Amino acid sequence: MRDEALPTVTAICRALIEQIDSGLLPAAGKLPAERRLSELFDTTRITLREALTQLEAQGLIYREERRGWFVSPPRLLYNPLVRSHFHEMVAGQNRVPATEVISARQVPASPAICAHLELPALSSVYQIRRARRVDGRLVLYVEHYLNPAYFPGILDCDLRQSLTDLYASRYDIRYGRVRFDMVPTALHGEAAAALRVAEGSPALRITRINRDQHGRIIDCDLEFWRHDAIHVSVEVPD
Incomplete structure (x- = not known):
């Protein structure tokens, strides 16, 4: 990933974490499609996917094949x-x-x-x-x-x-x-x-x-x- 994309990844992660913490994105709720999120954050799918992957590694969201991304429920x-x-x-x-x-x-x-x-x-x-x-x-x-x-x-x-x-x-x-x-x-x-x-x-x-x-x-x-x-x-x- 290019160095200039890192601030965008950080900003996306921060924004999604705030939405999850506030309850606006509820546990087990489905996130918008990647295309919609990339338009919302005015970035590329590659940069968006990096942010989503980081949140997945933290256990905050998860992906199901052919279904999309979801907010992780309580462990x-x-x-x-x-x-x-x-x-x-x-x-x-x-x-x-x-x-x-x-x-x-x-x-x-x-x-x-x-x-x-x-x-x-x-x-x-x-x-x-x-x-x-x-x-x-x-x-x-x-x-x-x-x-x-x-x-x-x-x-x-x-x-x-x-x-x-x-x-x-x-x-x-x-x-x-x-x-x-x-x-x-x-x-x-x-x-x-x-x-x-x-x-x-x-x-x-x-x-x-x-x-x-x-x-x-x-x-x-x-x-x-x-x-x-x-x-x-x-x-x-x-």
């Missing part, structure tokens, strides 16, 4: 130390959760999944791929990998519901110790398509390896959150 508070499932966590913050099942099948386990689940080479696992919404907005793509030995027939169940509840009601299995790994990442193709964003968009990847009440490793989750969708907050007790 969801996420405490990995609290034992609750997605629907319970979202509803507990007076938001509306929803889950869509993308696929559910038995597949060969990759070396990484074998390592996570402590399975031998050439094992197969149940893979459940789901997309999850908060207030209608796609925020999370997750791949669940289950050890089939513990969950016979689970692929025939309604997998839109909480797996936590399904494990307890059908298999008398409850989560015990859990390991979390969190790293910033870029969305791969399947995750990006599920969330309707461009491949390579920023995200937070959370890997959860779950044991049951007997200490057995039963499943692992690979979660890909939109980077502007959650606020990880942990308070460690005395």
